[in-house]
Amino acid sequence: MKTRPGREAATDQEGTTSWLPLVVVVLTQIQASFAVNALTVSMQGITSDLDTPATTVGTAITAGTFAMAAFILLGAQLGAKFGSMRILRIALVIHGAAMAGVALSVSPVMLFAAQALSGAVIALIAPALVVVIAANFSGQQQARAIGYLAAAIPAAGVLALLLAGSFASTIGWRYSFALVVALAVVNFLLALRLAPVAPQTGMTIDWTGAGLAAATVILLSFGFSGLNSWGVVIATPSAPFSVLGLSPALVLIVLGAVFGQSFFAWLRKRKAEGAPQLFDLEVLKSASERATTVCMACMLFVGTAANFLIPLYIQVVQGRTGFQTSIAIIPYTISIFIASTAVAGLYTRFPPRTIARAAFVVVAAALILLAFTIRNDWSQFLVVVGLVTLGLGQGAIVALVFNTLLSAAPKRLAGDVGAWRGLVHNISGSIGIAVASVFAVTALSALVNANLVDNETIPPSLKAQVDLDEVNFITNDQLEDVLGATDATEAQVAEAVRINEESRLRALNLSLLGLAGIALLAVVPAGRLPSWLPGDIPPTVTAGSPGTEPAAAQA
Structure with missing residues (x-):
């Protein structure tokens, strides 16, 4: 059998190695993800303790995310030049110090600087984790390891919701970041037991x-x-x-x-x-690999946008608190975790393109179900079913496409694959939130203005007292406060609240349907993923043929 030039052939044999490297990888990913989630959950405590507006915390989160995305490709190069394991150990120490800086922050500036440093260090960590997996695992072990790495992100989210949420409301928000410091120490000590990854000392950045x-x-x-x-x-x-x-x-x-x-x-x-x-384009050399990236971007776009719309629905439409929101979305987060770890079991039965197509259809179906069932009652059974189904499809796709991209690349490009994954994750997520926000607000504005046309209860004189060019998602209480500064009567306030309730719910319905449409469109690039089972080598492979890269070859 022949393999595509420049690619390493898959074998039917699968090495079995210690799971200690995976323990380090998963705990390190939890350390990085927990820190970001804890900052979000702790927003109220930080704002009061540092006497700063909530936007400052949002700016700190954004600074960390942008720093990570901006320097992640450089992080992969540094790992290759100096050795990924050495870089990982150094990064663990610096990230722990950054989290100590967050915990000890006495001003918004100190919080901002510590979080920006944290993001820059994660740019070193993310590629190194992928290299550790590629260097220690192959075959089904590698597929499961990638699934656990993908699952560590939602797992960290659940831990942050429970632990950081509890700390913020009891002993104080700073203890959440003290916990991250302790985890950094544990991860560093465990990383000392791992074998080094040979550096490419002669390379030039x-x-x-x-x-x-x-x-x-x-x-x-x-x-x-x-x-x-x-x-x-x-x-x-x-x-x-x-x-x-x-x-x-x-x-x-x-x-x-x-x-x-x-x-x-x-x-x-x-x-x-x-x-x-800086980045080897061989990672994206074939049509299959480019299609895999498109699938990854589509799912992260849809998933991040849904993660923005769901809390918006719970907090604005239902009027629940941030902590209640955290508890309500735990089933959704857990379902992502389960799918990320379980999808590896399907690799021996179905080809990647079949799994990807089915998962995107599941995601679309879940979003459609949510769009037609969400009301003002979160306990509605079909809403919970829709969220869990969405999480299952999302988790399966994220783990699958990452495994497909890593397994198709030579081992020497593992750091580039990890960096590319982090880059796509952050950019797609940022775009997902931004586009979902613009679409939802635009739909809301159009619906509100349509309801006000020829409305006999709300006269033009009242409309002139409210800035209808700045329509946004607000609670009923906030709307009543706005109307309290006008000459609106009780009947007019009640009518405005009714319009607000109906319009914002319909805007969210339409937004979810739009995301469902994107998920269905992603079925097309999913068809360009490999069409054969993991571990098999295609009988005839020609350079440049679409869908000819191994989906679980030894990286």
């Missing part, structure tokens, strides 16, 4: 490529994040600046796209010259 990548990520992230508040096309009054009246969000997105094209052009130029590259 592509600093120009690193600069282009960082600029691309930062421009796109800030651009998409500002769509809702700065305007999609025309700049709003809250925009920090405008270019000929255009929204700075649009300008930043266009610049980000230009820098992104420049980044890939630079990589192709360096490859043609035989010079070192």
Whole structure:
């Protein structure tokens, strides 16, 4: 049998090694993910303790996320040059110190700096974790290890909801980050027992490529994040600046796209010259690998957007507290964890493209079910079923596409695969939240204005007292406070509340249906994934043929 040139053939034999490397990988991923989730859950305590608005905490979270996304490709290069295990150990120490800085923060500036450092260090950790898996596991062991790595993220979310939520309401929010420091110490001691990964000491880091990548990520992230508040096309009054009246969000997105094209052009130029590259395009060489990336981006876009809309539904439509929201979404989070770990059992029975197609259909069906069943009663059985089903499909896809991409690449590119996964995860997530927010708010504004046309209860004089150009998701109490500053009567307030309730619920319905449509469209690129079972080598493989990369080959 022949394999595609430059690829390592899969074998029918599967090595069995100690699971200690996986323990380190999973605990380290929990350490990184728990820290971010704990910051979100602890928002109320931080704002009161540091005497700062909630937006400061949001800025700190954003700073960490952007720092990680901007430098993750560089992180993979540093791991390759100096040894991924050495980089991982150093990163664990620095991340622990950053979390100590969060726990001991006495000002918003200190919190911001510590979280930004945390994000930059995670850019070193994420690629190293993938290299550890590739260096220690193969075959089904590797598939299960990837599933556990993917499952560690929702597991950390559940732990943060329970532990950080409890700490924030009892002994104090700082203890959550003290716990992360303790976990960093444990992970560092365990990492000392792992075998080193040989460094590529002769490699040269592509600093120009690193600069282009960082600029691309930062421009796109800030651009998409500002769509809702700065305007999609025309700049709003809250925009920090405008270019000929255009929204700075649009300008930043266009610049980000230009820098992104420049980044890939630079990589192709360096490859043609035989010079070192920041990111090896061989990871995306075939149609199958590019389709796998598209599937990953689609699922992370849909999943992150749903994670934004679901809390919006619980807190705004139902009026529940943040902690009640955390408890309510635990079944959804647990279902992601279960699917991420269990999907490896399907690899020996179904080809990747079949699993991916079925999972996207499951995700779409779950979103459609939610769109037609959500009301004001969270305990409704079908809503819970829809959330659990969504989590199962989402967890299966994320673990599957990551395994497919890693297994298709040579072992030397494991760090690049890990960095690419982290980059796609953060950019797709940022875009998912931004687009879902813009779509939902736009739908809400259109529905509210449609309900006000020819409304006999609410006269034009009352409409003139309310800024209908700034419609957003607000609770009934907030709406009543706004109308309290007008001359609205009780009947008019009641009518406005009715319109608000119906419009925001319908806007969320439409948003969920839109996400379902994206999930169904993703079935098309899912058909480009490998069409044969893991461990098999295609009988005839030609270079450049779509769908010919091993889905569980030894990396």
